[in-house]
Amino acid sequence: SQTIHQWPATLVQPVGSPLSLECTVEGTSNPNLYWYRQAAGRGLQLLFYSVGIGQISSEVPQNLSASRPQDRQFILSSKKLLLSDSGFYLCAWSVLWGPHEQYFGPGTRLTVT
């Protein structure tokens, strides 16, 4: 069966500090991978998605970036965090060719102070 891991579960970082969140998927090959952000009490905002190694599509302009160095690894980064970067970050995967349901990792709660 497939499993998706995210870490860390919670993170408190000062403004201006760097960020690196990691997501890995097990039990599947060539998945589509996604990074979402969810502000408190708000809906899901797609940040990045990837259909393959090194292929990243960005949906919103921001100070965040994403990378996919391996087939089942997706990394979200920032060089300098802003207060507005606080939120719940979710990684998700879906089958490359097939049904569209996405499966989510446990998420990372980021608080920028």
Add this chain to the structure above:
Amino acid sequence: EDKVVQSPLSLVVHEGDTVTLNCSYEVTNFRSLLWYKQEKKAPTFLFMLTSSGIEKKSGRLSSILDKKELFSILNITATQTGDSAVYLCAVPMDSNYQLIWGAGTKLIIKP
């Protein structure tokens, strides 16, 4: 413009009641509609409805799709406090792998 609209935005009922959550959509080349449940953590997948499967049921939860009127409903019968959550609806975009998400319905079940 493709969009997904959920209603109501929030709902408070008593344990044992039946609830109906709504999701209407406008999307080019409809392929499927997805329902998720989100408690204080990541969303979990509930159902996918497609053109070839317009009704799904799992225990006390059921969902139907009306392709003519462009909406879906999620029914929960004999609600329990554990059903309290945000219920999200999503539809795939035509041109890529993204999902268009509704804002969600926050359901609160009072004991």
